[in-house]
Amino acid sequence: MNYDVLIEKAQEAMENAYVKYSNFKVGAALLTRSGKVYTGCNVENSSFGATICAERVAFTKAISEGEREFEAIAVASSLKGFTYPCGICRQFMSEWGLDIKLITKSGDEVRVHTIGELLPEAFVEF
Ligand code: THU
Numbered sequence: 703m704n705y706d707v708l709i710e711k712a713q714e715a716m717e718n719a720y721v722k723y724s725n726f727k728v729g730a731a732l733l734t735r736s737g738k739v740y741t742g743c744n745v746e747n748s749s750f751g752a753t754i755c756a757e758r759v760a761f762t763k764a765i766s767e768g769e770r771e772f773e774a775i776a777v778a779s780s781l782k783g784f785t786y787p788c789g790i791c792r793q794f795m796s797e798w799g800l801d802i803k804l805i806t807k808s809g810d811e812v813r814v815h816t817i818g819e820l821l822p823e824a825f826v827e828f
Contacts, residue, residue, distance in 0.1 A: 703733055703737060703739070705774065705776065705805050705812060705814070706812070708731045708733055708739065708774060708776040708805060709731070709776045709778060709805060709807050709812070711729075711731035711739055711741055711776065712729040712730050712731040712741070712756075712776040712777055712778035713729055713778040714729065714741070715729035715730060715731060715741035715742060715743050715756065715760075715778075716728060716729025716743055716756070716778050716779065716780075717729070717743075718743045719743035719744050719745070719756065720743070720744070720745045720746055721744060721746055722746055722748075723746045723748070723750065723753075724746060726744075726779065726780070727743065727744065727779060727780060728743065728744045728755065728756040728757075728777065728778070728779045728785065729741065729742070729743050729756050729777070729778045729779070730742045730743070730755075730756040730757045730759070730760040730775055730776065730777050730778075731760065731775065731776045732757075732760040732761060732763075732764055732772060732774075732775045733772070733773045733774045733775070733776075734764060734769050734771060734772055734773065735771035735772065735773050736769075736771070738764075738769070740760050740761075740763045740764040740767070740769070741760055741763075742756045742757065742758070742759030742760030742761070742762075742763060743756050743759060744756045744759070745759060755787070755788060755790070755791050756777065757775060757777060757787050757791040757794070757795060758790075758791055758794050760775065761775075761794065761795065761798065765798075770798075771799075772798050772799060772802045773802065773803065774802060774803040774804070774805055774814075775795070775802065775803070775804055775805065776805040776806070776807075777804065777805070777806050778806075778807070781808075782808065782809075783808050784806040784807070784808045784813060785806050786804075786806060786820070787804065787820065792817065792820050792821040793821065793824075793825075795817045796817050796818075796821050796824045796825075799817065800816060800817050800818030800821070800824060801816055801817070801818065802816065802817045803815070803816055803817075804816070804817060804820060
């Protein structure tokens with residue numbers, strides 16, 4: 703799938719974000735190796751630590767439907783600059799493959815990183 707399409711799906715998913723506390727919407731669109739897309743948005747909670755980021759929502763939706771092989775995840779937010787995943791999401795995503803691509807956009811520039819690049823020396827197995 704074209705990464706521009708994946709970014710658009712992340713932007714659409716962002717609209718469903720439940721952001722009562724931060725008012726900062728994030729959307730994610732996760733592409734499986736078989737070509738299916740699972741979207742996610744951040745879902746906040748009055749107990750702030752219970753908040754779930756858009757990336758982990760997309761992954762948990764896919765994993766709970768039986769998906770195990772992932773190609774790429776696009777992330778979108780209202781930031782003017784690039785949106786990058788938090789540390790918890792980097793660790794969470796590393797479980798599913800350091801070669802998964804993270805797509806982020808600012809203006810007309812699209813950046814593609816692997817999760818491995820975003821989490822150097824990752825702890826993946828024990
Ligand atoms: N957030 C995400 O959903 N993904 C990110 O990559 C960074 C942060 C959310 C969590 C919280 O709802 C809000 O953004 C502010 O941190």
